[in-house]
Amino acid sequence: MARLVLSPRELREYIREHTGREVTACMHCGTCSAVCPVVNFMDMHPAALVRAVQRSAIDLGNLKVIWACISCMTCVDKCPRDVAPGLVIETLRQLALRNGIEPRTYSQMPIDETTPSILLVLYSRKGTG
Amino acid sequence: MQVLLYYPGCSIKRDFPEVEKASLAVLAALGYKVVELRDWYCCGGFPGTLAWDHIKYVSALRTLSMAYQQARELGASTIVTLCAFCYNTLKQASQLHEGSLEMYKRVADYLRDEFEPYRGGLRVAHFIEILYERVKEVAKLAEGRLKKIKVAAYYGCVLLRPKAVAVDNPDNPRIIEEIIKALGAEPVTYPYRTYCCGSFQILAEPSIVKRNVEKIAASIAGSGAEIVVTPCQLCLYNLRKYSNLKILDLSELVAYAMNLQESLSPEVLRAVRTFESKT
Ligand code: SF4
Numbered sequence: 125m126a127r128l129v130l131s132p133r134e135l136r137e138y139i140r141e142h143t144g145r146e147v148t149a150c151m152h153c154g155t156c157s158a159v160c161p162v163v164n165f166m167d168m169h170p171a172a173l174v175r176a177v178q179r180s181a182i183d184l185g186n187l188k189v190i191w192a193c194i195s196c197m198t199c200v201d202k203c204p205r206d207v208a209p210g211l212v213i214e215t216l217r218q219l220a221l222r223n224g225i226e227p228r229t230y231s232q233m234p235i236d237e238t239t240p241s242i243l244l245v246l247y248s249r250k251g252t253g
Numbered sequence: 254m255q256v257l258l259y260y261p262g263c264s265i266k267r268d269f270p271e272v273e274k275a276s277l278a279v280l281a282a283l284g285y286k287v288v289e290l291r292d293w294y295c296c297g298g299f300p301g302t303l304a305w306d307h308i309k310y311v312s313a314l315r316t317l318s319m320a321y322q323q324a325r326e327l328g329a330s331t332i333v334t335l336c337a338f339c340y341n342t343l344k345q346a347s348q349l350h351e352g353s354l355e356m357y358k359r360v361a362d363y364l365r366d367e368f369e370p371y372r373g374g375l376r377v378a379h380f381i382e383i384l385y386e387r388v389k390e391v392a393k394l395a396e397g398r399l400k401k402i403k404v405a406a407y408y409g410c411v412l413l414r415p416k417a418v419a420v421d422n423p424d425n426p427r428i429i430e431e432i433i434k435a436l437g438a439e440p441v442t443y444p445y446r447t448y449c450c451g452s453f454q455i456l457a458e459p460s461i462v463k464r465n466v467e468k469i470a471a472s473i474a475g476s477g478a479e480i481v482v483t484p485c486q487l488c489l490y491n492l493r494k495y496s497n498l499k500i501l502d503l504s505e506l507v508a509y510a511m512n513l514q515e516s517l518s519p520e521v522l523r524a525v526r527t528f529e530s531k532t
């Protein structure tokens with residue numbers, strides 16, 4: 125997979141520009157990770173990702189959390205500091221896609237005539253940025 | 254007669270015609286004149302990805318512009334959807350001019366050559382909101398037909414998040430339970446009723462959906478429910494795929510209770526037949 129390594133500063137600015145949110149406002153309460161329904165399938169849980177974005181360079185090519193998040197928006201509603209981790213994740217996912225990082229293409233989907241359109245629409249949206 | 258504009262969306266038309274049939278029968282029985290939009294497109298449907306990308310609002314705002322014109326001709330003020338994702342997407346789009354003004358202007362500028370840009374004036378509602386508003390009439394028409402039946406309401410997440418578009422309190426929603434009571438049935442409580450089923454990951458990472466559905470199903474099994482209803486067709490699909498729950502779209506149980514059997518599919522009638530002896 126392609127590599128895209130961004131410094132905390134680049135990431136912060138990119139996230140601020142696109143979501144209007146400030147990751148440095150995070151107080152590390154862990155609420156976002158506690159409410160996430162797919163946290164067990166993430167390599168880095170939402171609170172850890174927000175922390176990492178503040179402190180260390182991130183290699184988007186190796187980050188699984190951005191592909192596991194289903195954008196349910198629970199953490200966005202629950203974050204007491206309005207950091208909106210789900211939007212941060214969404215931003216990083218779109219940034220990855222725009223740089224050619226793509227874990228799975230549409231043609232690899234197990235689709236047949238019984239697959240509802242809604243799934244095709246959702247996956248197309250998630251898979252194309 | 255109150256007119257409701259109806260936005261079907263791609264999945265209801267292609268994959269869940271039985272949900273459409275039951276829902277429209279229920280709305281007609283409640284006295285609504287339901288008029289399908291004469292022109293509509295896919296809503297562009299993934300509300301969670303709308304975060305900052307104005308392009309994703311184009312399709313939904315185009316639909317709202319067209320709907321607004323038709324609503325004026327008909328004297329309608331509400332546009333109703335049956336699909337949770339269509340509801341969420343259209344609802345967020347309908348609020349754009351009140352929230353993210355800069356993004357709204359960019360989309361409106363883009364659409365200006367096609368339509369008068371949508372600037373409010375329509376209420377986007379999901380089917381269950383209409384049912385809840387008319388819950389007394391629902392009760393009257395159902396005549397307590399589902400007495401003694403225990404029903405689990407499974408909300409999923411798309412009708413409740415983000416909270417700006419929630420149909421009810423996202424932390425403790427009650428409206429489906431109130432509708433179940435109106436049918437004469439008994440709503441059960443269980444912890445996982447708003448827990449996300451895993452959504453589109455059924456295509457990408459099915460293990461996520463499998464595990465989430467197992468959690469939800471175990472939680473329902475412990476509640477003593479005889480049947481489950483959901484207002485989201487993707488939940489319906491995922492729960493059917495990975496559990497043995499007896500599960501219906503909410504509209505189907507309501508249609509059954511309101512004696513609208515002719516609107517129901519043979520599978521639904523088979524599923525509810527076991528109730529006949531109880532009631
Ligand atoms: S939006 Fe993503 S990270 Fe946040 S709770 Fe939902 S799945 Fe988890």
Ligand code: SF4
Pocket residue numbers: 149150151152153154155156157170171174202203204205206207208209
């Ligand atoms: S909920 Fe908000 S403040 Fe708490 S850890 Fe997550 S991002 Fe930080």
